[in-house]
Amino acid sequence: MPDMVEPSSSEDFVDKYYSYIFLKIVIIVGLVITVFLVAGYAITIGAGDVTMMETYNYIFHHIIGTQYEYRSPDWFKDFAIWNIRAPRVFAAIIAGFGLAVCGCVMQSITKNPLADPYTTGISSGAVFGVSIGMVFGFSLGTDFGNLGLMFNAFLFGLIPAIFIIIVASNSGRSAATIVLAGIAITYIFSSLSTITMMFADESTIKKAYLWQLGTMERVTVDMLPIMFFGVLACSIAVYVFSRQLNLLYLGTGSASTLGLDVSTFRSIMVIIVALLTSTIISFTGVIGFVGLVAPHIMRQFISSDNRFLIPAAGLLGGAFILICDTIGRSPTLGWDIPVGVVMSFIGAPLFLWIIIRSKKGAI
Amino acid sequence: MEGFDGFVHERKRYIFRKWLFITICAVVTIVAIILEIGSGKYDITFSESLDLFIKHLQGITPQDAATKLADSVVWGRVPRAIGAIGIGAILGMCGCAMQSSMKNPLADPYLTGIASGASLGVALVVIMGISVAAADSYDLAIMANAFVFALIPASVMVFFTLVKRNISTSGVMLVGIAVMFFFTAITTMLKYVASDSALADIYYWNVGTINNINWSNYLFILGFGLACLLVLQYFSRQLNILTLNDENAQTLGVDPRKVRTYLLIVVSLFTAIAVSYTGTIGFVGLVGPHVCRMFLGSDNKYLIPASAMSGAMILLAADCLAKNLTMGGLPVGVITSLVGGPLFLFLLIKQKRNIW
Numbered sequence: 187m188p189d190m191v192e193p194s195s196s197e198d199f200v201d202k203y204y205s206y207i208f209l210k211i212v213i214i215v216g217l218v219i220t221v222f223l224v225a226g227y228a229i230t231i232g233a234g235d236v237t238m239m240e241t242y243n244y245i246f247h248h249i250i251g252t253q254y255e256y257r258s259p260d261w262f263k264d265f266a267i268w269n270i271r272a273p274r275v276f277a278a279i280i281a282g283f284g285l286a287v288c289g290c291v292m293q294s295i296t297k298n299p300l301a302d303p304y305t306t307g308i309s310s311g312a313v314f315g316v317s318i319g320m321v322f323g324f325s326l327g328t329d330f331g332n333l334g335l336m337f338n339a340f341l342f343g344l345i346p347a348i349f350i351i352i353v354a355s356n357s358g359r360s361a362a363t364i365v366l367a368g369i370a371i372t373y374i375f376s377s378l379s380t381i382t383m384m385f386a387d388e389s390t391i392k393k394a395y396l397w398q399l400g401t402m403e404r405v406t407v408d409m410l411p412i413m414f415f416g417v418l419a420c421s422i423a424v425y426v427f428s429r430q431l432n433l434l435y436l437g438t439g440s441a442s443t444l445g446l447d448v449s450t451f452r453s454i455m456v457i458i459v460a461l462l463t464s465t466i467i468s469f470t471g472v473i474g475f476v477g478l479v480a481p482h483i484m485r486q487f488i489s490s491d492n493r494f495l496i497p498a499a500g501l502l503g504g505a506f507i508l509i510c511d512t513i514g515r516s517p518t519l520g521w522d523i524p525v526g527v528v529m530s531f532i533g534a535p536l537f538l539w540i541i542i543r544s545k546k547g548a549i
Numbered sequence: 550m551e552g553f554d555g556f557v558h559e560r561k562r563y564i565f566r567k568w569l570f571i572t573i574c575a576v577v578t579i580v581a582i583i584l585e586i587g588s589g590k591y592d593i594t595f596s597e598s599l600d601l602f603i604k605h606l607q608g609i610t611p612q613d614a615a616t617k618l619a620d621s622v623v624w625g626r627v628p629r630a631i632g633a634i635g636i637g638a639i640l641g642m643c644g645c646a647m648q649s650s651m652k653n654p655l656a657d658p659y660l661t662g663i664a665s666g667a668s669l670g671v672a673l674v675v676i677m678g679i680s681v682a683a684a685d686s687y688d689l690a691i692m693a694n695a696f697v698f699a700l701i702p703a704s705v706m707v708f709f710t711l712v713k714r715n716i717s718t719s720g721v722m723l724v725g726i727a728v729m730f731f732f733t734a735i736t737t738m739l740k741y742v743a744s745d746s747a748l749a750d751i752y753y754w755n756v757g758t759i760n761n762i763n764w765s766n767y768l769f770i771l772g773f774g775l776a777c778l779l780v781l782q783y784f785s786r787q788l789n790i791l792t793l794n795d796e797n798a799q800t801l802g803v804d805p806r807k808v809r810t811y812l813l814i815v816v817s818l819f820t821a822i823a824v825s826y827t828g829t830i831g832f833v834g835l836v837g838p839h840v841c842r843m844f845l846g847s848d849n850k851y852l853i854p855a856s857a858m859s860g861a862m863i864l865l866a867a868d869c870l871a872k873n874l875t876m877g878g879l880p881v882g883v884i885t886s887l888v889g890g891p892l893f894l895f896l897l898i899k900q901k902r903n904i905w
Contacts, residue, residue: 299719300655300726353898362654366839367897369655373832374890377883380756384879388745399737475730482723523738530734534727538705541720541727542713 210494213487217501221279224505228278228512229271236263245272269407277405277413278511278525279504281466282476284417286503288459289477290496291424294431295455296361302478303463306368306456307346310375312467315342316397317382320390332404335397339468346371347460354452360438364452399524400473402511413469420462421500427455428492435490475529476503479537486544506533567851570844574858578634581865585630588873591622598623625763632762632826633868634861635770637833639777639823641860643816644834645841645852646781649788650812651718657835658820660722661813662702662729664829667821668755669732669739670698675750676743688761691754696825702728703817710810718809756880757830759868770826777819778857784812785849792847832885833860836893843900863889 226238229245236244244267254261288303296305304310315338318324324338346368353359353367383391405413424431430451433441438448466473480503481495488494510528586602587595601623604611611620643658651660673679674687674694682693702725709716709724716724740748762770787808790798795805820834837860838852845851867885874884 298653298655300653300722305655349894363897363900366654367894369835370890370894370897373836373886374894377886377890380883381879381887478726479723527734527737530730534731534734537727538709538724541709541716541724 207494210488210491210498214494214498214501217498217505221501221505221508224508224512225275225279228275228508229267231512231516232266232271236267241267244268273405273407273410274402274511274515275508276410277402277469278508280410280413280417281402281470281473282480282503282505282507283500284421284462284466284503285473285477285507286480286499287421287424287496288463289479289503290481290492290499291431291455291459292477293481294434294492295452296365297434298361298365299482300478301365302474303459304372304472304474304477305365306350306460307371307375308343308460308463309467309472310372310379311346312339312343312464313394313398313472314375314379314382315339317379317386317394320394320397321382321386336468340464342375343464343467344460346375347456350456350460351453354456355449359449361452364456396524397471400471400526401522401524402470403522404471405469409469413465416465417462420458420465421496423458424455424462425493425496427451428496431455431492432490473507473526473529475526475533476506479533480506483537483540486540563846566844570841570855571858574855574862577866578858578862581862581869582630582634584869584873585633585865586623586626588869589622589626590872591619593619593622602627628764628767629759629762629868630865631767632770633759633865635767635774636759636762636823636827636830637837637861637864638774638857639770639819639860640830640834640864641837641856641858642777642781642853643820643823644860645838645849645856646784646788646812646816647834648838649847649849649852650791650809651722652792653718653722654839655835656722657831658816658823659829659831659834660725661706661817661820662725662732663699663817663820663824664755664831665729665732665736666702667695667699667824667829668751669736670694670696671754672736672739672743672751673698675747675754676739692825695828696821698732699821699824700817702732703813703821707810707813710806710813714806721809721813753880754828757828757882758880759827759830759864761826766826770823773819773822774857777815778854780815781853782850784808784815785853788812788849788853830864830882830885832882832889833863836889837863840893840896843896 223238226241229241230236230238240263244264248264248268254264285303289301292301292303292305293299298305316335319335319338349371350364350367354364383394386394430441430446433444433446434448434451436444442448481499484495484499484502488498507525507529510532511525513532514523514525514528583599587598589598593601597619601611601616601620605620605624611617640658644656647656647658647660648654670681671691671694674690680690680694681697682690705728706721706725710721713720736751740751743751787803790801790803791805791808793801798805823830838856841852841855841859845855863885864881867888868881870888871879871881871884
C-alpha cells in the first residue's frame with residue numbers, strides 16, 4: 187500500500203482509505219471503457235464497411251431482438267457482425283479475463299510470482315488430450331472432430347488438478363509442494379505427448395503444434411455462451427473468495443488463526459482454476475504470458491488487494507488479448523500472426539519497461 | 550524424546566539420511582555406468598562388453614579384426630557415460646544454485662531464458678543460415694550460436710540488476726521470463742518460414758540428446774563440470790545466507806544483490822556450455838536439487854555436491870533406460886520425465902516435512 191501515510195486521527199484514516207479505494211475504482215472503470223472501445227473498433231476490421239457507432243448500434247439492436255428483413259443490407263451487416271466478427275472479439279476478451287483471473291489466484295495460493303494458470307499442469311494435460319485425439323482419434327466426447335478435441339482438452343486438462351488436490355488436501359503441505367507437484371505432472375504429461383507425437387505423421391504434428399499456439403479462430407457464435415457463462419461463473423466464485431485469498435498473503439499460520447481452513451480453501455481454488463482454465467483452453471488452445479503478466483502489471487497500480495486486483499487484472503488481460511488478436515489479424519500485415527506471438531512481441535518489452543519504471547521494489 | 554537426547558537423536562538421523570542418500574546415489578550411478586558401457590544397439594553381449602572394457606583398461610589390445618571392432622564400439626561408450634555425468638552434474642548444481650539464490654522452488658538452470666535464447670540461435674542457423682561464428686562446420690555453427698544466444702537473456706537480467714538497484718528477486722525472474730517470451734515469439738515466426746526438415750532439426754535439438762559427446766569433447770565437459778562444482782561450492786556459504794531475508798544477509802556482510810548477480814553469471818555460463826553441447830535437457834536441473842532437499846535439508850554446503858551427484862545419476866540412468874528399453878528410440882528427456890516424474894510425485898506425497 188504505497189500511499190498509506192501515518193494517519194493522525196481515525197477520520198483522517200477513513201478519508202485515506204476512501205481515496206485509496208477511489209483510485210482503484212477509477213482504474214477499473216477506465217479499463218472497462220478501454221475494453222468497450224477496443225472491442226467496438228476490433229469489430230469494424232474486416233471486409234465491408236462498418237463504423238464503430240454502427241457496430242454498437244447493431245449489437246444493441248441484436249440484443250434487444252430487432253429483426254431485419256431477410257437478406258436486406260441491415261440483415262447482412264447484422265449477420266457479419268454478430269456471427270463472424272463478434273465471436274472472435276468476445277472470445278478474446280473472455281479468454282484474457284479468465285486467464286488473468288486464474289493468474290491472480292494461482293499467484294496468491296502458491297505465493298509464487300512465477301505461478302500462472304498453467305502451473306498445476308492444465309496445459310500439458312490438455313495438450314496430451316488433443317494429441318491423442320489427433321493421432322489416435324481417441325475422444326472422450328461422443329462425436330469426433332473439433333468438438334471431440336475440445337472435450338479431450340477440457341477433460342484431460344482437469345486430470346492434473348486431481349493430483350494437485352490430492353497433494354494440497356493434506357494440511358501439512360506448503361505452497362511450494364503444490365507448485366512442485368504441478369511441475370512433476372507437467373513433465374509427465376508433456377513426455378506422454380512427445381511419445382504420442384512419435385506415432386504421428388508430419389501434417390498431424392503441424393496441426394498439433396498450431397493448436398498449442400492458441401488462436402481465437404475456432405470460437406463460433408454457438409460456443410460463445412458456454413465459454414462466457416463458464417468463465418463468468420468461475421470468476422464470480424473466485425471473486426467471492428477474494429478476501430480469503432488476501433489472507434493467504436499473511437502466511438498459512440496466520441491465515442488459519444484468522445479462521446481459514448487453508449488446505450480446503452486451496453483445494454477449492456485449484457478446482458475453480460482448473461475448470462476455468464480448461465474451459466478457455468478447450469476453445470482457444472494454450473495462450474501463455476497474459477495469465478502471468480497481467481496480475482503483475484496491475485499489482486503495480488492497484489497493490490495486491492485481490493478484491494480490486496482480480497477484476498482489474500481480468501479486464502487488463504481481456505483488453506490485452508483483444509488488442510493483440512486484432513493486430514495479429516489486421517489486413518495490413520497480410521497474414522494471421524498467432525495471438526501469442528503478437529502478445530510476446532508487444533507485451534514483453536512493455537513489461538520490461540514497466541519493471542524499469544516501477545518505483546516500488548514490489549515487482 | 551526431549552531436550553538434549555532428542556537433539557542428538559535428530560542429528561544422528563540427519564547424518565544417517567545424508568549417508569543413505571549419498572550411498573544410494575553412488576550405487577545407482579555405478580550400476581548405470583556399468584549398464585551404459587555394457588549395453589548398446591550392437592550385438593555384443595553384456596559380459597563380453599565388460600570384459601573388453603576391462604581388458605582395454607589393462608592395456609591389452611585385441612588381436613583379430615572382429616574383436617578390434619567390438620573393442621572400439623565398447624570403448625566409444627565411455628565418453629558418453631562421462632559426458633552424461635558431467636552434463637547432469639552441471640544441470641543439477643546450477644538448478645540448486647538458482648533455486649537457493651532466487652528463493653524459488655520453480656527456478657531451474659533455464660530460468661534465465663537460456664533455453665529460449667539457445668533455441669533462437671539454433672533456429673537462426675538452421676533456417677536462415679545466420680551464425681555468429683564463421684565456422685566451416687554446421688555443427689560448430691549451431692554450437693556457437695546456441696552458446697552466444699543463450700547468454701543474451703541472462704545479460705538482460707544482469708543489466709536490470711545493475712540499472713535498477715532495488716529490483717526484487719521476483720522482478721529479476723520476471724525479466725528473464727519476459728525476454729524468454731520475446732525470444733520464443735521470434736523463434737515461432739522463424740518456424741513459419743521453415744521447411745519441414747528444418748523444423749524437425751530444431752525439434753530434435755530442443756528435446757536434447759547426449760549423442761554428441763565423444764572422445765574429442767568429453768574432457769571439456771568433465772573440466773567444466775569440475776570448475777562449476779568448485780565455483781558454486783565457493784558460493785555455498787553466501788547462498789545459505791541469501792535464504793535469510795536481504796536485510797539480515799547484509800548484516801552478516803553479504804551483499805545479496807552482488808552475490809545474486811555473480812551467481813546469475815556463473816550459472817548462465819555453465820548452463821549455456823551444457824546446452825550448446827546437448828540441447829535443452831529439462832527435468833534434471835529442477836527435480837535433482839529438490840530430491841536432494843528432501844533428504845538433506847537446505848544447507849547448500851551439502852546440497853551443491855549432492856545436486857551434482859543426483860543430476861549425474863538421473864541423466865545417466867535415464868540414458869541407460871532409453872538405450873535398453875526403447876532401443877534408443879526415445880530421447881533421454883522423455884525418459885527422465887516419464888520415469889522421474891511419477892517418482893518425484895510419489896516422494897512429494899510421501900514426504901513428511903516440507904522442503905521449502
